Amino acid sequence: MNSTATPDTVTEPQLAIDKTVHCKDMAEVRKHVDALDDILVPLLVERGGYMTQAARIKPTQGHVRDEDRIEFIVARVRARAAQEGGQPDVIEAIYRSMMEAYIAYEHKEFDRLRDASTD
Numbered sequence: 001m002n003s004t005a006t007p008d009t010v011t012e013p014q015l016a017i018d019k020t021v022h023c024k025d026m027a028e029v030r031k032h033v034d035a036l037d038d039i040l041v042p043l044l045v046e047r048g049g050y051m052t053q054a055a056r057i058k059p060t061q062g063h064v065r066d067e068d069r070i071e072f073i074v075a076r077v078r079a080r081a082a083q084e085g086g087q088p089d090v091i092e093a094i095y096r097s098m099m100e101a102y103i104a105y106e107h108k109e110f111d112r113l114r115d116a117s118t119d
């Protein structure tokens with residue numbers, strides 16, 4: 001520590017561009033984006049599985065959308081994005097849109113699970 005109580009080594013977050021491999025053309029950029037999507041999609045599918053579980057556990061359709069939980073997630077992922085050297089506003093937009101899609105899916109899953117149980 002120095003006299004102003006600032007840590008001697010302040011670790012700045014790595015910038016998004018510093019996480020990438022330098023590309024010479026768009027084909028290379030797209031190859032890397034496709035490779036990342038191959039990681040992201042299975043994770044999003046797995047996340048969707050928890051929406052099915054939420055649909056099973058929640059007592060009514062009125063419980064599917066939970067505004068407090070949405071705002072908690074947004075605050076959490078914004079902080080995480082900043083920590084990673086990313087853009088909190090971009091991550092927030094992605095998350096809000098993703099959660100809307102999952103809420104619609106959860107509504108459908110809620111009905112599907114209950115319809116099936118009356119067969």
Ligand SMILES: C=C(O[C@@H]1C=C(C(=O)O)C=C[C@H]1O)C(=O)O
Nearest residue numbers: 054064065066069070099102103
């Ligand atoms: C899964 C839930 O249901 C909804 C879906 C959310 C999500 O995609 O993370 C968040 C809040 C809810 O409106 C939940 O309540 O946690």
